[in-house]
Amino acid sequence: MDLSTSYMGLELRNPIIIGSCGFTGSLDGIRRLEDHGAAAVVLKSIFEEQILNEAGALHESSLGHAEAADYITQYTRRHSLDEYLRLIRDSREKTGIPIIASINCISASEWTDYARQIEQAGAHALELNLFVLPADTQQDGEAIEEIYFNIVSQVTAQVVIPVALKISPYFSSLANTAFNLSVRNVAALVLFNRFYSPDIDIKSMKVINGEVTSCPNENAMVLRWIALLSGRVHCDLAATTGIHDGASVLKNLLAGAAAVQIASAIYKQGPEVVTSMLTEIRKWMEESSVTRLRDVIGRLSRKRIDAPQLYERAQFMKYFAGAED
Numbered sequence: 001m002d003l004s005t006s007y008m009g010l011e012l013r014n015p016i017i018i019g020s021c022g023f024t025g026s027l028d029g030i031r032r033l034e035d036h037g038a039a040a041v042v043l044k045s046i047f048e049e050q051i052l053n054e055a056g057a058l059h060e061s062s063l064g065h066a067e068a069a070d071y072i073t074q075y076t077r078r079h080s081l082d083e084y085l086r087l088i089r090d091s092r093e094k095t096g097i098p099i100i101a102s103i104n105c106i107s108a109s110e111w112t113d114y115a116r117q118i119e120q121a122g123a124h125a126l127e128l129n130l131f132v133l134p135a136d137t138q139q140d141g142e143a144i145e146e147i148y149f150n151i152v153s154q155v156t157a158q159v160v161i162p163v164a165l166k167i168s169p170y171f172s173s174l175a176n177t178a179f180n181l182s183v184r185n186v187a188a189l190v191l192f193n194r195f196y197s198p199d200i201d202i203k204s205m206k207v208i209n210g211e212v213t214s215c216p217n218e219n220a221m222v223l224r225w226i227a228l229l230s231g232r233v234h235c236d237l238a239a240t241t242g243i244h245d246g247a248s249v250l251k252n253l254l255a256g257a258a259a260v261q262i263a264s265a266i267y268k269q270g271p272e273v274v275t276s277m278l279t280e281i282r283k284w285m286e287e288s289s290v291t292r293l294r295d296v297i298g299r300l301s302r303k304r305i306d307a308p309q310l311y312e313r314a315q316f317m318k319y320f321a322g323a324e325d
């Protein structure tokens with residue numbers, strides 16, 4: 001039985017990648033994931049904003065000296081990046097699976113600078129964790145898309161390793177934006193990032209932290225968009241958000257994902273969940289007489305089924321009518 005797949009030019013032993021999260025922020029964590037069957041990992045993102053905040057806290061001691069503050073910022077940036085580069089080198093050396101680094105930058109020059117150094121440290125690929133919250137009432141959709149296009153074009157021009165982009169669904173014309181990103185040398189689009197969300201406690205009437213991990217029903221929107229875009233964009237697709245068991249991995253492959261990324265399932269069930277997902281996939285392959293998993297990728301995508309409207313239908317008209325009977 002062949003569970004291998006090809007994702008952004010990387011040959012993976014199976015389609016389960018561990019998404020960027022706390023488990024992929026240390027060599028020990030990555031080794032444990034590899035031991036349980038993970039095919040690749042996306043390292044915990046390095047966040048430029050966090051580095052600048054840390055530097056900002058240290059500025060207090062610079063007593064208002066601009067030069068000292070600048071030195072502290074440069075030092076903190078260098079130190080954090082050095083640690084990240086060491087994690088890349090160590091995991092390349094001490095594990096046998098592809099290492100995909102992940103960055104989230106603010107300033108335009110840092111996106112390319114970090115990307116170049118990450119490539120030199122030996123990462124097999126790079127994932128851009130790029131999100132602009134479309135909450136500015138004066139900024140139109142085109143201006144936001146332009147930010148994405150610029151960063152992607154600049155980074156892909158600087159490195160030869162494959163570059164993936166993890167996006168949110170918050171675009172006014174998602175299919176068109178995905179297509180336009182895919183023709184800018186992006187090797188894969190990862191659908192969709194799941195963000196930290198605020199919640200409201202009605203007892204204390206305060207804003208509180210929302211649920212950190214996903215639920216299986218959150219995968220429905222991902223599944224639809226993987227199916228709608230499969231074979232219609234010029235790059236691979238990876239599915240992420242709400243994948244908690246082997247059946248869900250298979251659904252996303254059938255819809256058209258070349259691979260999946262999981263994070264919450266690891267937090268909820270431990271790294272062992274990868275092994276149980278793989279067992280479930282093997283059982284399904286046996287029962288369905290599938291010998292090569294890559295043969296089923298996209299078999300149920302919008303492009304390849306006879307009734308594409310099954311993915312396009314959005315209204316519940318029929319069901320409401322039935323409920324009234």
Ligand SMILES: Cc1cc2nc3c(=O)[nH]c(=O)nc-3n(C[C@H](O)[C@H](O)[C@H](O)COP(=O)(O)O)c2cc1C
Pocket residue numbers: 019020021022044045046102129166192193194212213214215240241242243261262263264265267
């Ligand atoms: C605790 C935690 C930390 C995460 N950290 C990052 C991160 O640093 N960078 C990133 O791109 N995504 C991060 N994510 C998002 C995951 O990579 C993933 O895209 C998201 O959780 C949806 O997948 P899931 O439903 O399997 O959790 C994090 C998720 C969790 C739960």
